[in-house]
Amino acid sequence: MQTDLINDKHIRSEQVMITPAELRAKLPLSKQAEQFVLHSRKTIADICHKRDSRFLVICGPCSIHDLDAAKDYARRLKALHERYRDELFIVMRVYFEKPRTTVGWKGFINDPHMDNSFDIETGLHRARELLTWIAELGLPAATEALDPISPQYLSELFSWSAIGARTTESQTHRELASGLSMPVGFKNGTDGSLQTAINAMRSAAASHRFMGINQQGQVSLLQTQGNPDGHVILRGGKQPNYDSVNVSLAEDAMREAGLRPCMIVDCSHGNSNKDHRLQPRVAKNVVNQIIDGNRSIIGLMLESNIHEGNQSCDLPIEELAYGVSVTDACIDWQSTEQVLEEMASSLKTVLPIRWESGDE
Numbered sequence: 405m406q407t408d409l410i411n412d413k414h415i416r417s418e419q420v421m422i423t424p425a426e427l428r429a430k431l432p433l434s435k436q437a438e439q440f441v442l443h444s445r446k447t448i449a450d451i452c453h454k455r456d457s458r459f460l461v462i463c464g465p466c467s468i469h470d471l472d473a474a475k476d477y478a479r480r481l482k483a484l485h486e487r488y489r490d491e492l493f494i495v496m497r498v499y500f501e502k503p504r505t506t507v508g509w510k511g512f513i514n515d516p517h518m519d520n521s522f523d524i525e526t527g528l529h530r531a532r533e534l535l536t537w538i539a540e541l542g543l544p545a546a547t548e549a550l551d552p553i554s555p556q557y558l559s560e561l562f563s564w565s566a567i568g569a570r571t572t573e574s575q576t577h578r579e580l581a582s583g584l585s586m587p588v589g590f591k592n593g594t595d596g597s598l599q600t601a602i603n604a605m606r607s608a609a610a611s612h613r614f615m616g617i618n619q620q621g622q623v624s625l626l627q628t629q630g631n632p633d634g635h636v637i638l639r640g641g642k643q644p645n646y647d648s649v650n651v652s653l654a655e656d657a658m659r660e661a662g663l664r665p666c667m668i669v670d671c672s673h674g675n676s677n678k679d680h681r682l683q684p685r686v687a688k689n690v691v692n693q694i695i696d697g698n699r700s701i702i703g704l705m706l707e708s709n710i711h712e713g714n715q716s717c718d719l720p721i722e723e724l725a726y727g728v729s730v731t732d733a734c735i736d737w738q739s740t741e742q743v744l745e746e747m748a749s750s751l752k753t754v755l756p757i758r759w760e761s762g763d764e
């Protein structure tokens with residue numbers, strides 16, 4: 405690489421990568437899977453706009469690091485997706501990019517071998533392989549849109565995206581969300597600030613022009629239309645914010661901003677004080693709010709894995725326990741089944757009559 409002391413003082417290396425179009429051509433999506441993704445996105449948009457009364461559940465590992473374990477998890481979740489399809493619309497968390505508070509493993513795309521080799525091109529290939537497999541299985545996938553370039557490689561495989569608590573105030577991420585093809589949830593800030601998410605939702609609903617890349621990898625001026633399917637995700641901050649008082653304050657704040665109250669509760673993160681064992685309690689509280697007549701909560705998020713808890717991502721890969729998170733702690737499969745079963749049976753009676761005209 406050319407040494408240029410004026411421009412590249414802190415750049416150590418540079419490597420040209422495969423283009424999005426080349427990766428898509430290598431690992432195409434079948435017509436059937438494409439239809440499935442389109443249909444799943446429409447279902448979620450219908451839930452956001454209260455045309456579909458089912459409850460959206462975004463459920464799965466905090467992050468993906470082992471593709472076999474991810475497939476094992478996906479097969480299990482697919483069974484529940486089918487079993488509760490009249491009450492719940494279950495979408496798997498397939499998070500390949502992790503935002504860090506300071507530094508740490510930034511997810512499977514960034515470092516798929518988990519050894520600081522940062523083989524991003526392999527990360528993209530293998531992420532796309534897994535996502536294609538999940539789409540062919542007939543399970544909708546959700547992710548956090550963190551890197552502004554990677555959606556060109558992968559976003560056709562996702563039915564829902566989040567903008568995370570650390571980036572919801574970033575203009576780059578609001579612009580990105582304004583062009584994404586699926587419904588997008590905006591988390592409140594890590595400090596609990598709801599206004600950050602509300603501002604993000606308003607910004608992403610508008611049209612933006614910004615620099616990005618096209619499918620051929622060329623730097624391009626992109627003009628977006630604005631995303632009409634935004635919603636807020638209450639993830640807690642210094643204090644939890646899932647209780648009915650906070651939900652009602654969030655509804656008021658959204659109305660005041662000229663937005664329809666529409667939100668998802670994240671049962672993890674600040675809402676469980678990062679204690680995974682509290683997630684079922686949060687989910688139960690949310691379901692009870694709906695039974696009591698709440699009409700703004702459209703779904704919830706659970707961090708769940710095959711086995712509970714978490715382990716250090718700094719362990720050698722061969723020493724990692726199977727099906728255990730390497731980022732935030734998750735509930736295990738048994739608790740996940742139990743939470744979803746209780747949720748579906750409690751919501752059965754109220755869901756069909758949940759929305760009234762004017763709720764949209």
Ligand SMILES: O=C[C@H](O)[C@H](O)COP(=O)(O)O
Nearest residue numbers: 502503504505506508731732
């Ligand atoms: O959801 C995952 C984590 O909360 C997020 O990536 C931040 O992690 P960190 O605070 O361990 O860096």
Ligand SMILES: C=C(OP(=O)(O)O)C(=O)O
Nearest residue numbers: 466568569570591639673
């Ligand atoms: C990083 C995440 O959440 P948050 O942005 O709320 O911290 C996550 O859901 O993986």
